[in-house]
Amino acid sequence: MTRPSSHAHWSKELLGVQSAIATTSGDIDQVMDLIVEGALRVIPHAGGALVEMRDANEGEYRAGSGMAAPFIGLRESFAGTLFEQCVLTGRPQYCPDTQDDPHVDAAACRAVGIAAILLAPIAYEGAVIGALKLYGPRTAAFDEQDLLIAQLLAGLITTGLARMERRDAHSQLDRMATRFKATFDQAAVGIAHVAPDGDFLLVNDRFCGIVGHSREALIHGGFQQITHADDLDSDLDNVHRLVTGEIVSYVMEKRYVRADRQIVWVNLTVSLVRDALGVPEFFVAVIEDITRRKTAEERALHDPLTGLPNRRWLTEHFGSLFGAMPGESVIAYLDLDGFKAVNDRFGHAEGDRCLSDVATCLERVLRDRDSICRIAGDEFVILMPDTDHETALQLISAFRDAVRTLCRERPWKIGISTGAVAIDAQQFASLEDVLEAADRQMYRAKKEPGIAPIICNIRDVLAGRQGGHGPGPLRSEPARV
Structure with a gap:
């Protein structure tokens, strides 16, 4: 567009603004007034100039000229505005068309005849504390030269801030310190x-x-x-x-x-x-x-009776526990034999104590890296990461011994049936596949009382499915105790 002013003109006007500021003795309000008035002389095609200063989450219009003069003294939240972008980024902002910018109130600009807006940040002591705004009465009103001039004028405000009288500076710092202390202490x-x-x-x-x-x-x-x-x-x-x-x-x-x-x-x-x-x-x-929230979440992942992790916990943690495990791991499915008789003979309260006592005695057998979950009424799942067959069988035998010892001290007699599945990282299976295989092993043991525990390999289970054998008898390694 055709420049309405030459370089010599705006340089002269800018020097005039600087000279006027030098006579203010650091009165920052007077400096701002001189800036917005001089801005319209330096950039005559601007319709108005405004200084907006940040105060917490609001912007305060401290000085204005031309079409911006009526805005002096107004305060408003700057969330989502061009001023916010200027403060957050520390960079100038330019809206060539106020009717086509999401950061501008198009209706308000249309009502007062503002078609374009240019903002230059006002920096002080390492932070952006405000902006010099130039309003244009037509779209695309400003160019790179106007941006340079606006930044120079904004810099004069920074200079004015630095030259404020010590008394005023101390007063402002005291107010800022008071606000900070109140925010800090009363948050x-x-x-x-x-x-x-x-x-x-x-x-x-x-x-x-x-x-x-x-x-x-x-x-x-x-x-x-x-x-x-x-x-x-x-x-x-x-x-x-x-x-x-x-x-x-x-x-x-x-x-x-x-x-x-x-x-x-x-x-x-x-x-x-x-x-x-x-x-x-x-x-x-x-x-x-x-x-409180974490406690509630933890309760949602644990059985309220025994305090053990529940099926939801198992579902959420299974992948992280075994997905990256380099060696073989074993998952055992335990079901209590004779538990129904405990409820029938002694009542459900004693049945609850039975479940709680069994959970406690099984936990005592576990190693530090093992986990036990209660996934149904009298059904438990034991997770044994990085464990070979022999060690797993020894642990399963220890579980049985622990329950036998417990029964000697209680009025009821129960046992456990166990099914176990071995998995590894090379042939990782879903939790549903593993539990299904272990559950079927467990029911096999329940139907054949006295049978020694057998650990099947999940690879054999999956291979059997792929071969079309469906859910038939599991192929097992004869690892027994």
Whole structure:
């Protein structure tokens, strides 16, 4: 488009604005007024100029000229606006057509005759705190030269901020500190500032209450010391990714260990504050106590009577437990023999005690890496990762012995029938296939009392299906005790 002003013209006008600002003694409101008034002289094809400053999540219109003058003093949320984009990115924003931009209120612009908008960020002490806005009465009103001029004018506001009187600066900093302190101290969530080495710099009362440690103890330690050992590696990995710039923030659910050794679950959100040179300065960590939700989730995955994991837990964890297991593993299906008689003779309350006692005695036999689930009334599944046939048979025999010993101390007599299936990573099967095969083995053992446990291989089961044999007798390896 044809330029309405020459380089000499706008340079002269810009120098005039600078000279006028030099006489203000740092009065920032007067500086802003001079900027918006001078902007229309430097860029005469602009219909209005406005200074919008950020205050929390709102924008305040501090100075305006031309068609923007009536907006002075207004405040509004800047969520989803061009101003938000300017603040978040630190870059200029340009809307050549206000009727075709999702970040602009088309109806409001149409009502006041604003057809184009140009924003130049106002930076101060490493942060974008506002923007100089230029309004055009027609679409595509601004070009790259206008952008350069707008940035120069915005820079004059930054200069004016830097030259504010010390008294006014201290007053503003005091107000900001008061707001920060109120937000920090009265927040409903835990907030902490953490040094790059993991030491706590600041923590609010809510943070101390959630993690169960005093402020003094936290300041003299680091987040590593209160993080649950099972969560530390993933937390440190996220910190590394944050410091290297791979991510800008992260969210994770983790556990802290309170001073009384109780475990608290939190939802943790972490971001990194860098200095003007991009060097990590401190982390901002925000935590919410989710222990109640995690407890409810845990209850949903566990049998309320025995406390054992239930079928839902087995379904959710089966793949992760065995999918990447390099060696052979064994899954055993256990069914109690004579349990119905316990209910019939002694009542359901005693039947419940029977199930709970059996679960406890089976758990005592398990190794650390094994798991046991109650998946139905008197049916249990035992998971034995990285276990060969011989070891699995020894464990199954130990289960039987443990139940026999238990029965000597109880008024009822029960036994267990067991079916077992071996799986490996080379021939990994679904949980449904494994349970079906183990269940059929278990019923075979129940029909033939006294038969020694037999472990079938899931590869034989699947091969039998592919060969068209269907659900016929399982091919088993004669591993017996």
